[in-house]
Amino acid sequence: MAQENTLAAVTHRSKRRLYRAWILAWRFARRRPLGAAGAVIILVMLAAAALANVISPYEPLATDYGAMLQAPSAAHWLGTDSFGRDVLSRVIYGSRTALFVGFCASFLGATLGAVIGVTSAYFGGKTDLIVQRFMDLLLSFPLIVLALVVVAVLGTGTINVILAIMVPMIPRSALVARSSALSLRETPFIDAARALGFGHRRIIFRHMLPNVMAPYLIMLTAFLGQAILLEASLSFLGLGVAEPVPAWGLMLSGAAVEFAERAPWMAIFPGIAISLSVFAFNLFGDSLRDALDPKLRVG
Amino acid sequence: MGRYILHRVLLMIPTLFGVAALVFLLLRVLPGDIVELKYAGSGTFAPKQAIEREKAQLGLDKPLWRQFVDWIGGIVRLDFGTSMWTGRPISHEVAIRLELSLELALMATLVAVLLSVPLGTLAALRQDSWLDYFVRLFSIAGLAIPSFWLGIMIILVFIIFFHWLPPLTFTSFWVSPRANLTQLIWPALAVGYRYSAVATRMTRSAVLEVLREDYIRTARAKGLWEKVVLTRHALKNALLPVITVLGLEFAFLVGGLVVTEQVFNLNGIGKLFVEAISQRDYTMVQSLVLLTSFVFIFVNFLVDLLNAWLDPRIRYQ
Numbered sequence: 001m002a003q004e005n006t007l008a009a010v011t012h013r014s015k016r017r018l019y020r021a022w023i024l025a026w027r028f029a030r031r032r033p034l035g036a037a038g039a040v041i042i043l044v045m046l047a048a049a050a051l052a053n054v055i056s057p058y059e060p061l062a063t064d065y066g067a068m069l070q071a072p073s074a075a076h077w078l079g080t081d082s083f084g085r086d087v088l089s090r091v092i093y094g095s096r097t098a099l100f101v102g103f104c105a106s107f108l109g110a111t112l113g114a115v116i117g118v119t120s121a122y123f124g125g126k127t128d129l130i131v132q133r134f135m136d137l138l139l140s141f142p143l144i145v146l147a148l149v150v151v152a153v154l155g156t157g158t159i160n161v162i163l164a165i166m167v168p169m170i171p172r173s174a175l176v177a178r179s180s181a182l183s184l185r186e187t188p189f190i191d192a193a194r195a196l197g198f199g200h201r202r203i204i205f206r207h208m209l210p211n212v213m214a215p216y217l218i219m220l221t222a223f224l225g226q227a228i229l230l231e232a233s234l235s236f237l238g239l240g241v242a243e244p245v246p247a248w249g250l251m252l253s254g255a256a257v258e259f260a261e262r263a264p265w266m267a268i269f270p271g272i273a274i275s276l277s278v279f280a281f282n283l284f285g286d287s288l289r290d291a292l293d294p295k296l297r298v299g
Numbered sequence: 300m301g302r303y304i305l306h307r308v309l310l311m312i313p314t315l316f317g318v319a320a321l322v323f324l325l326l327r328v329l330p331g332d333i334v335e336l337k338y339a340g341s342g343t344f345a346p347k348q349a350i351e352r353e354k355a356q357l358g359l360d361k362p363l364w365r366q367f368v369d370w371i372g373g374i375v376r377l378d379f380g381t382s383m384w385t386g387r388p389i390s391h392e393v394a395i396r397l398e399l400s401l402e403l404a405l406m407a408t409l410v411a412v413l414l415s416v417p418l419g420t421l422a423a424l425r426q427d428s429w430l431d432y433f434v435r436l437f438s439i440a441g442l443a444i445p446s447f448w449l450g451i452m453i454i455l456v457f458i459i460f461f462h463w464l465p466p467l468t469f470t471s472f473w474v475s476p477r478a479n480l481t482q483l484i485w486p487a488l489a490v491g492y493r494y495s496a497v498a499t500r501m502t503r504s505a506v507l508e509v510l511r512e513d514y515i516r517t518a519r520a521k522g523l524w525e526k527v528v529l530t531r532h533a534l535k536n537a538l539l540p541v542i543t544v545l546g547l548e549f550a551f552l553v554g555g556l557v558v559t560e561q562v563f564n565l566n567g568i569g570k571l572f573v574e575a576i577s578q579r580d581y582t583m584v585q586s587l588v589l590l591t592s593f594v595f596i597f598v599n600f601l602v603d604l605l606n607a608w609l610d611p612r613i614r615y616q
Contacts, residue, residue: 137317138321140314140592140595141588141592142554142595143554144550144554144557145550145588145592148573149322149325149326149588150325151576152326152579152584153325153326153328225442229445233445233554233557236447236558237557239573249445252447252448252451260451260459261459267452267455268452268455271444271445271451274443275443275444275445276443278442278443279442
């Protein structure tokens with residue numbers, strides 16, 4: 001009986017939570033239609049990535065030498081490439097790579113940066129100074145150059161690309177997190193936590209980090225578009241995700257230009273996929289930023 | 300002013316030293332060096348002695364700190380060492396490609412300014428009109444469209460509609476300005492469009508803000524021509540943040556150059572960089588990173604100076 005009651009209470013609570021989330025989402029969509037449009041594109045992408053093996057008409061790696069460089073038709077909606085692989089299936093599977101690399105890199109970069117920024121602000125003094133100098137150092141590399149250096153060190157491949165994109169995000173995230181944490185450090189509730197004898201780790205992770213959530217989320221979404229774009233660029237240069245893996249940037253390198261005259265669809269569709277997804281994340285990110293904090297601006 | 304410049308220049312030295320140390324450390328900590336890659340690529344069996352000999356020739360057998368000191372010592376004398384891959388001096392490899400990349404960068408910046416300032420100003424003057432929406436969409440799209448894809452699309456249009464391919468060999472401006480410009484304008488457009496995106500938005504919001512200032516109302520009230528109000532009073536003040544943004548977005552320019560040179564098959568610094576990375580040509584990568592970081596830091600320094608010069612309210616610290 002008691003168990004049933006708690007179960008009922010839990011489902012009731014989660015239902016109410018869901019309801020509240022819907023209301024928040026609805027309000028966001030009404031006020032910021034552009035952001036909502038971005039969110040819809042992102043959801044479609046997520047669905048395509050999750051259901052890639054169900055919805056794609058062909059295997060992304062299946063070569064068919066009888067059907068090379070075919071124009072878009074009923075059998076191959078977006079045509080085939082120089083190995084007879086179906087472009088539509090490869091674009092759909094490519095969304096997996098783009099989203100996986102994009103999410104992992106931005107999440108890791110933004111989180112590590114936030115932890116470093118908040119910790120640096122919390123301790124202040126010499127620690128802060130040293131950490132800041134180091135972050136400044138990382139910031140004096142142009143974004144893509146730092147990513148390329150990491151690739152030069154680690155080599156290509158999916159995991160290495162995630163690391164390569166993550167590294168240049170860290171100092172940018174740390175900068176923003178630190179500036180919001182600096183004012184936080186002086187607030188009474190942090191003093192109270194210190195007076196209660198909590199350890200540094202607990203204060204940083206349980207008291208300070210949750211309070212920089214707004215800038216953190218804004219940064220995360222701002223990074224997502226950049227990360228997808230950077231992954232595409234690296235893969236295009238042959239320094240990102242390695243062949244057989246279907247990736248949009250990779251689909252554009254080499255053969256796409258070589259066969260541009262005979263098979264322009266090979267070059268057109270992956271590029272549209274990249275642009276559309278980055279566009280969606282940017283729209284959504286901008287609206288989220290305006291909704292959460294109109295004063296905050298992240299490049 | 301003089302003291303401020305000197306101060307800033309002196310501050311650049313430790314930053315550059317840090318950049319050099321960081322890149323050097325990163326590139327040397329991990330195994331898998333160029334000598335082994337060279338032999339693996341040639342397919343022949345390499346005796347251990349030969350590998351050792353080659354390593355000694357490249358100076359890879361010395362302790363790390365010694366290699367670093369040698370490298371830094373060379374840079375101070377403007378000697379960047381030799382490429383581990385081709386064996387030629389790095390300064391030579393860079394010098395023969397610098398003209399192309401520099402020209403492309405300048406042209407792309409020009410494209411960005413010529414796109415962003417008029418478009419942003421127009422959008423601000425006709426706020427919330429269809430023109431404004433078009434400009435905003437144009438600039439958001441610029442952030443999303445990868446410059447290498449735009450480059451590919453430009454080539455595609457030329458091949459399909461004009462049966463014309465951008466020439467494969469670079470013609471210097473001094474040899475034939477016409478051939479040079481027709482070759483470089485397309486990659487410059489591909490890079491410049493993306494570079495202009497943030498600047499367009501910045502111009503728009505800056506002009507909007509300035510137009511609300513009291514001195515604009517005063518200028519209008521005293522019966523000045525709208526054209527004069529706009530150019531002398533509004534634009535002059537709105538350009539400050541635009542210049543800052545162009546400096547900050549310089550990283551985009553570098554990224555754009557790296558990928559676009561690949562698309563248009565231009566043998567510039569960006570292409571050299573990508574090749575050096577795939578060949579694990581450490582000395583080359585180190586020097587190129589140092590070079591780009593130096594240019595990056597220097598551009599930001601110039602932007603600060605320009606801002607201070609344009610806006611007397613900014614004080615030198």
